[in-house]
Amino acid sequence: MRTALCDRFGIEHPIFGFTPSEHVAAAISRAGGLGVLGCVRFNDAAELDAALTWMDEHTDGRPYGVDVVMPAKIPTEGTAIDLDALIPAGHREFVERTLTQLGVPPLDSHGTGVLGWLHSVARSHVDVALQHPIRLIANALGSPPVDVIEQAHRHDVPVAALAGKAEHARRHVDNGVDIVVAQGYEAGGHTGEIASMVLVPEIVDAVGADVPVLAAGGIGSGRQLAAALALGASGGWLGSCWLTTAEYAVGLPASATQQALLAAGSSDTVRTRIYTGKPARLLKTRWTEAWSSPDAPEPLPMPLQNLLVADAHQRITQSGDPTVVSMPVGQIVGRMNAIRPVADVMTDLLREFDETLTRLDKLR
């Protein structure tokens, strides 16, 4: 399939693949889509620089992009120590007690958490990324600040922004955003309450024909990709379905996560504020269930909630226990039932997409 976006980005298929793994991102680009590397896990700009250098060497000259996490309004900022002081003791006690109850051992060594949620760190991601031949900067929290959009445009890099409501999408475009990612209720990670079937055409109509819209949420098969294009999207933004690829396990501690994802059905997710302070869809595990118990505190606002649970996430990862995994994933997890190479996932998507168009054509 080809849409105008293919020509604009120099890609074969309008499939944008978001992933925290440079191995997956590179494989998506090599398979003809646009791999988009999530930067939030890189606390140190030099680490991100190294990952992007690796991508430059492993994408066969194919285009790729990056994804940052940056609110339009600059949030509470400060050192990790300043922010730590804002976290109530009762919240820390709940986390500690819960991990003990869940049988999650202490960390071998104290970690630093994920600082990518801080505005200053996200800005350093943009600075570093623009030194590489990136073709897209996407922002997971909507429109980035206008000066960041202008910075990207000076490098001829278009900016995409996630939106869960039509009014947000319009605001992003007013700020200078080039592409809107319509993130439906069923999507993994930060998400609103309007499902893709309603949200995608609503955003398409709101931003007009000149602004391409990518559909995000619920896409893991060719039928779903065809549905997204039927709804008016110019392409698909897929995140969850790469979490069970073979490449995802290269360089990331993925075994327990992948085991949990393979076993989960479409009902096994929950939309909750416990990951970052904003509503995000996660795999439902004993960890998320503990936070919905009557004695659990209300999650803190961003960026405090992420700092609160940062060590817990490391402890959970270190434990290797699939039943306590803390992982953003969409309802499409029910269709993620085998570990497969990225290229195979892409081939199946395209084949089923083509079959779907053939089937629809016979209805006329």
Added chain:
Amino acid sequence: MRTALCDRFGIEHPIFGFTPSEHVAAAISRAGGLGVLGCVRFNDAAELDAALTWMDEHTDGRPYGVDVVMPAKIPTEGTAIDLDALIPAGHREFVERTLTQLGVPPLDSHGTGVLGWLHSVARSHVDVALQHPIRLIANALGSPPVDVIEQAHRHDVPVAALAGKAEHARRHVDNGVDIVVAQGYEAGGHTGEIASMVLVPEIVDAVGADVPVLAAGGIGSGRQLAAALALGASGGWLGSCWLTTAEYAVGLPASATQQALLAAGSSDTVRTRIYTGKPARLLKTRWTEAWSSPDAPEPLPMPLQNLLVADAHQRITQSGDPTVVSMPVGQIVGRMNAIRPVADVMTDLLREFDETLTRLDKLR
């Protein structure tokens, strides 16, 4: 567009239109779809009989169906007086206090509530409907009891059942259900948590090629209908979009409801148990908001919750105040922005559906 369902039902378009209004249902059938009359509001079988007789005279011989509300397991049953005794006084006090606070005047005369949620009444609906030339019995609460399915089959009437999960759909088919309505999260009325984009292909794959699946939830335009068929559905099940038709206001007290629906956006719905005791998506109004206040009681189980709020619903209707309307509607309400005849809604759906297939065909 034509699918195998068109031949099976003798309809022009695979558009199944659910509505509590016989005027709307007849208009849907006359426009080439299958009008499905919701029976739950008919307390008296003779009233339903009269409505169906009216439909027989106003559908130009086109096929139509009925929708009943019947759990597979026979629920608590009894007279209205027996059941009334099970409703806690605190719940009644909350309803009374809330209506007073919302400025909803008392009823001019005491009503009888809606008894259609009772199993015995739903069975009487089936008995009456089978004396008319109906072409479908749909059940809004999943599979009806097996003996009811067999009763329908003896009259050569197929049975459809709503499902919000693949495992429910499989169970319905095991019980003898002929057609599954995949009811996505975004739908109005009783609904589960899985959005259409994920639910429809999951149910299609679960029940296999011999069982047609209708997609319900989020369909109010031709793009959405095309998306539903791309996902593997054999047709669309549309409910909300008929609530703002001209025909809906004939014979039903619709003015305040329609005014509220026209003004609502896609974010203005809420999934709550306050309507029947089971999760259902309603228009968000001051009435639904009152039930999410900290002092509100937990909704009662079906059928008690509906009995509890039955008088309140009549008071709200009598008040004519759009800000307190209690009305099931899906997220598609954001696209319902004008009062139009059913035939116009249908024409637009079909035109946009055709345009969508033309657009998709160019992507190949």
